[in-house]
Amino acid sequence: MAVQLFFYAILALTAQNVIFCGGVGFSRVLRAARRPKILLSYAGLLSAFTLISAWMGIALNQLVPGISPAAFYRPAIFAGCVAVVYLLAALLYRMFFAARYKRLEPVFSSSAINCIVLAMPFIQRVFRMTGWQITGYAIGTGAAFFTAALVLSHAMERLKNPDMPKAFQGLPSVFLYVGILSMALFGFAGGKLF
Amino acid sequence: MQQLMIQKPPFLRSGQTVSTMMKDMLLALALLLPLPTVHYGTHVLWVAAASVASCFISEIAACMIAKRQVDISELSSVVTGLIIAMLMPPLAPLWLPVLAGAFAVLAARVPFGFTGNNPFNPAAAGVAFVTVFWPQRVFSFSEPSAASVLKEGLKPNQIPSEMLWGTDGGAIGTTAVLVVAACAVYLIVKKTVSWRITVCFLAAAGLMALLFPRIMVTPLTSLKYELLSGSLLFCSVFLITDPVTSPRTHVGKALYGAVAGVLIMLMRRYGAFEQAACFAVLLMNAVSPVIDSFVIAVTARREARRNEQQ
Amino acid sequence: MSSNKKKPKAESQLMEKGGRRSSARGSKKTMHKRLIKESTGIFLNGLVFRNPVAIGALGLFPVVGAGYTMQNAAVLSLMMLVIMLPVCLLSGWMKIPVWIRPAAALVLSGVMYLPAAALAKWLMPQAFSALSIYAVLMIGNSIILSRANDYAPSHITLAVLMDSLGCTAGFSAVIFLVAALREIWSNIVKDTGGVYHAGAYPFVGFLLLGVIAALIQHTNAKRAAAERKAK
Amino acid sequence: MISFFSSGIRLEQQKSRTMKAKILALPAPEVLYVPLPGAQALTDRCVRAGETVLRFSQLSMPGSHVAVTSPVSGTVTGFQALPHPVRGMVDCAAIRQDSEEQELTLRAPGMEHAPDELIRLAAAAGIIDEYDGIPLFKKLKRLRRMKIDWLGANVLDDEPYVCSGLAVLRENPQGVQQGLELAALAVGAKKTGIAVVSSFRARSYSRVSGQIADLLVGSGGRYPARPGLLKRLRRQGHRPGLVGVQALEAFAQAAERGIPQTTTVITVAGEGVSRWQNLRVPLGMPIEDLLSACGRKKRTVVIAGSPITGNRVEELSAPVTADLRCLIVLPEAMQTVxxxxxxxxxxxxxxxxxxxxxxxxxxxxxxxxxxxxxxxxxxxxxxxxxxxxxxxxxxxxxxxxxxxxxxxxxxx
Structure with a gap:
């Protein structure tokens, strides 16, 4: 059990890296990289929400199997569930950890509602992962998000140099950086996720 | 690059400047050319010339567009061209190194600021780009190379000592193991390359080969096969030790080399291609600033603690 | 991440919610003319000068992940049009506290996803099924969410309408351009004996986006320089 | 942990050519600009313009600095401030040398060596440490306050071309050792030693032998030698202090024959000069005379103090002071980077x-x-x-x- 969990976590980090090989949630990584101070809690929050959405995905896939007519409405239902989860979490934070919530205010909503969280049930269905595997995968994705944001924040520090051509300063160089980095992940046969 | 008169001390500078370091690298790379030319014919020289020409011309074009002063004395684009040529197959079509060189300079070097600021090793980025899209062409060696046989989990038919002379299949510069070792010693003695990265890289790769052999042989022969096959040795001397993209602190360099060794062995075992050197180098270049700031944070904390004791 | 943190000059406070009452100085006609000028300004901002994808780095996921054939690009930009307009307008009218707004936007875009998916399935069924996850994840698209959360509440409906139109146009312009280039690239690689669907890999999308963003930034800089020289 | 790796750089010394010849003593020029450190106010000066002075007669007696004596006999033509490469502006007394060499007869000071007595003698003899320009009596007082237990003769010529310390050690090893004993007495240090950059090079160049050789303490032959050596001695449990070798030799002469410090040894070397030599010159001699004595070539740059931490000499009329250890002349072509x-x-x-x-x-x-x-x-x-x-x-x-x-x- 733990081996599968660990194996799928490593898989999420390397071959099936959602961010670089799937191109999912890159704007969130960029936002986290621009705020190095709260990067750790941002990644923690995001992996928590990913975990919850993974388990919700399992429940959803069992309740509404693929062949049933309601399958068409499944994404909308799941979006509603994620919204409800976000509201609950926001209420919880405002009640108990008001100070920390004040600090995390700008990133809280974007860590709860983003493409990574919404993609979880789909990944679970397409790659036919069992309960433990999707848990490992969700944790791995959280870790992948944290490493991507950490690497990007250090890279952006280095990309602010004067003798870079004017046109590439700022965002375009970050795009090229991530392009080459996701090419590097190709070595793990992680070319294309979906 | 500007030429200035020295106004402030020190008035004596060490003879080693960036251009002498680049000249040493060029000399070491040029030493790698004769053996494959003898073995495979003059097509190898054409591949090298095409790669260097494409890097140089795209560098000049980029300088023209960015309206920067083109400085010839700093030869880093020529070195990138030669490293790319060394990783090409001996009978490669000429457009392959040209495309790799163009991508290396135009995508990995120029947009990030020219010499000192490229986050990725341009040669590794160029070769990786070409490997991703034309794998059959990049790995089209005359006889199947030891790395591809190892990938399938079989024992290569050459015995390790035979592989020293660089007569078996493989990229241009990577098969002549003895010449690469000689270049390594030359560069380390001339202090162009820091020995810490190379030694830790080979130690970590060797350890991984000893502990987790890919083929059913005694660990020692597995070690010999892994180290002598593919472009691992060439990468340990030329690709991974590029000072711009490797960490600055000494401890950081050692850590960087070790993690790179482990990564390259993992990529060889689970990766998509037989030669994973370029991909491992690119991944490690992304992680190198993180290693650096980790080492600096540790020294800062230790220094703060020492200040309290006084 | 809303890309117009600092108020752009063209956005006069005329377009601010409640801005109309405070600036009733000019006559009806000049007010009308200024409205038209501002709205075209917002539209052009959304389309080119502050392109949400290339400059704001929003909604990259469909462009990078799915934008490798023209069909995909067409389906996705259609769905974007159908989802974005109502969501932005509705969230503009709703009066709810700030921290509930993202959840409301998500539910709204989830609801709007259904007609969009039905329309896309009806128009191009084969392309829609090939898209699979990318069509589903249009719900959480960060362009829609950030526009709905940050831009819509603080602007009048006309501005919100023009802005969402501009963003949709910008998004589809970028995704069509990227899709065209990637299709050309896959053909080139296939002809020269490389891998199939070479354009489908995400890193090709990232590299192309980088180049496009650089071009846009270059034109912006030149435009700004021309403006400064004109002053 | 970082400082463990970092241990300075290895530079090729290029000292052998200069150390071939012995120290060449240059005669005093026509006009001498003797620097009077610390004697800005008129009251500190003991002579007025126009007076004739004998050799070793007192020129200035400032409270906070050393007493300066005249290296030659002649008439004081005036006082002026001259630019100096190492210390900015220096007040000097211009003395025109007259033909006859009258010397003030000096009597040897009493033999009892109490520490305070020795420190007053160092002040009276006008001795300045050539490595950092601090007067010897201030340095001895400071080392005594720090209660150091290891005193070393500073022969750390770790920069290329510079070998004035080694030349003095070769000329007069007994004088240096005696000066070291006296300084140790004045400071109350139990152990003494001669700090050199590499003891092998010291033995070969300075032909140091026997009893002095075992005093040598090598610092590992890397530049900068001083921090590494002091750290090593502190790790061995000593509390080290260093005094310049020329200051110690002058201190021994002052204690033995009562002669104040009026000359200093300067290394003139570098590709820009044809004869590489160590020169013993009186204080206050203009730098031009030194350079012409060694045959300076055209289009060269003169650097004073040290080739690595010194600075360029703009006006060549600057006087020689005690803390000017070397004059390095390099061709302009070598000065581009x-x-x-x-x-x-x-x-x-x-x-x-x-x-x-x-x-x-x-x-x-x-x-x-x-x-x-x-x-x-x-x-x-x-x-x-x-x-x-x-x-x-x-x-x-x-x-x-x-x-x-x-x-x-x-x-x-």
């Missing part, structure tokens, strides 16, 4: 003897104008040895950046 962006090789961190990371400081200062002082690690420990700028392959001014960082850190 190609500046590249930092390629992050880490050589400057290996070169720094106190474990600073100059590349990190350079990057932070280049980034924003006022980085917060917390990020500039250990910048206040810098000993200004310029080893990082010497070793940088990109020709960057790292020592300037670290100096700016030190100032930012002090300003807070």
């Amino acid at each position: 190609k500046v590249f962006p930092c390629i992050g090789c880490g050589k400057c961190e290996a070169a720094c003897p106190v474990g600073i990371m100059p590349w990190d400081i350079y990057r932070r200062l280049q980034g924003q104008e006022y980085p917060d002082a917390g990020q500039l690690l250990r910048a206040d420990l810098c000993c200004a040895c310029n080893a990082c700028s010497v070793v940088c392959p990109s020709g960057l001014d790292l020592s300037g950046a670290v100096a700016r960082a030190m100032e930012i850190k002090e300003r807070g």
Whole structure:
């Protein structure tokens, strides 16, 4: 059990890296990289929400199997569930950890509602992962998000140099950086996720 | 690059400047050319010339567009061209190194600021780009190379000592193991390359080969096969030790080399291609600033603690 | 991440919610003319000068992940049009506290996803099924969410309408351009004996986006320089 | 842990050519500009313009600095401030030398060697330490207050071309050893030693032998030698102090025959000069005469103090002072440097003897104008040895950046 969990976590980090090989949630990584101070809690929050959405995905896939007519409405239902989860979490934070919530205010909503969280049930269905595997995968994705944001924040520090051509300063160089980095992940046969 | 008169001390500078370091690298790379030319014919020289020409011309074009002063004395684009040529197959079509060189300079070097600021090793980025899209062409060696046989989990038919002379299949510069070792010693003695990265890289790769052999042989022969096959040795001397993209602190360099060794062995075992050197180098270049700031944070904390004791 | 943190000059406070009452100085006609000028300004901002994808780095996921054939690009930009307009307008009218707004936007875009998916399935069924996850994840698209959360509440409906139109146009312009280039690239690689669907890999999308963003930034800089020289 | 790796840089010394010949004593020129350190006010000066002075007669007796005596007999033509490469502006007494050599007869001081007596003698004899320009009596007082238990003769000529210390050690080893004993007595240090850059080179050049040879303490042959040596001695449990070798020799002469310090040994070397020599010259001699004595070539640059930490000599009429250890003359062609962006090789961190990371400081200062002082690690420990700028392959001014960082850190 733990081996599968660990194996799928490593898989999420390397071959099936959602961010670089799937191109999912890159704007969130960029936002986290621009705020190095709260990067750790941002990644923690995001992996928590990913975990919850993974388990919700399992429940959803069992309740509404693929062949049933309601399958068409499944994404909308799941979006509603994620919204409800976000509201609950926001209420919880405002009640108990008001100070920390004040600090995390700008990133809280974007860590709860983003493409990574919404993609979880789909990944679970397409790659036919069992309960433990999707848990490992969700944790791995959280870790992948944290490493991507950490690497990007250090890279952006280095990309602010004067003798870079004017046109590439700022965002375009970050795009090229991530392009080459996701090419590097190709070595793990992680070319294309979906 | 500007030429200035020295106004402030020190008035004596060490003879080693960036251009002498680049000249040493060029000399070491040029030493790698004769053996494959003898073995495979003059097509190898054409591949090298095409790669260097494409890097140089795209560098000049980029300088023209960015309206920067083109400085010839700093030869880093020529070195990138030669490293790319060394990783090409001996009978490669000429457009392959040209495309790799163009991508290396135009995508990995120029947009990030020219010499000192490229986050990725341009040669590794160029070769990786070409490997991703034309794998059959990049790995089209005359006889199947030891790395591809190892990938399938079989024992290569050459015995390790035979592989020293660089007569078996493989990229241009990577098969002549003895010449690469000689270049390594030359560069380390001339202090162009820091020995810490190379030694830790080979130690970590060797350890991984000893502990987790890919083929059913005694660990020692597995070690010999892994180290002598593919472009691992060439990468340990030329690709991974590029000072711009490797960490600055000494401890950081050692850590960087070790993690790179482990990564390259993992990529060889689970990766998509037989030669994973370029991909491992690119991944490690992304992680190198993180290693650096980790080492600096540790020294800062230790220094703060020492200040309290006084 | 809303890309117009600092108020752009063209956005006069005329377009601010409640801005109309405070600036009733000019006559009806000049007010009308200024409205038209501002709205075209917002539209052009959304389309080119502050392109949400290339400059704001929003909604990259469909462009990078799915934008490798023209069909995909067409389906996705259609769905974007159908989802974005109502969501932005509705969230503009709703009066709810700030921290509930993202959840409301998500539910709204989830609801709007259904007609969009039905329309896309009806128009191009084969392309829609090939898209699979990318069509589903249009719900959480960060362009829609950030526009709905940050831009819509603080602007009048006309501005919100023009802005969402501009963003949709910008998004589809970028995704069509990227899709065209990637299709050309896959053909080139296939002809020269490389891998199939070479354009489908995400890193090709990232590299192309980088180049496009650089071009846009270059034109912006030149435009700004021309403006400064004109002053 | 970082300082363990960093141990300074190895420079090829180019000393053998200068050490071939013995120290050449140059006669005093027509007009001598004797520097009077610390004697700005008229009251401190003992002579007025127009007076004739004998050799060794008192020129200035300032309270806080050393007493200066005249190296030649002649008439004082006037007082003027001359620019000086190492110390900016220096007040000098211009003395025109007349033909006959009258000498003030001096009597040897009493033989009892109480520490205070010795320190007053060092002040009266006008002895200045040639390595840092501090008067010997102030240095002895400070070392006594620090209660050091190991006193060393400072023969650390770790820069290329410079070998004035080694030449003095070869000329007069007994004088140096005797001066060392006296200084140890004055400071109350139990153990003494002769600190050299590498004991092998000291034995071969200075032909030191026998009883003095076992006093030699080598510092490992790397530049900068001083921080590494002091750290090693502290690790062995000593509390070390260093005094210049020329100051000790002058101290021995002053105690034995009562002669004040009026001459100093200067190394004149470098590709820009044809004869590489050690010259013993009277204090106050213009630098031009030294250069013409050694045959300076055209289109060359003169550097005073040290080839690595000294600075350029603009006016050649500047007088020779006691702390001018060497004059390095280099051709202008050698003085151009190609500046590249930092390629992050880490050589400057290996070169720094106190474990600073100059590349990190350079990057932070280049980034924003006022980085917060917390990020500039250990910048206040810098000993200004310029080893990082010497070793940088990109020709960057790292020592300037670290100096700016030190100032930012002090300003807070």
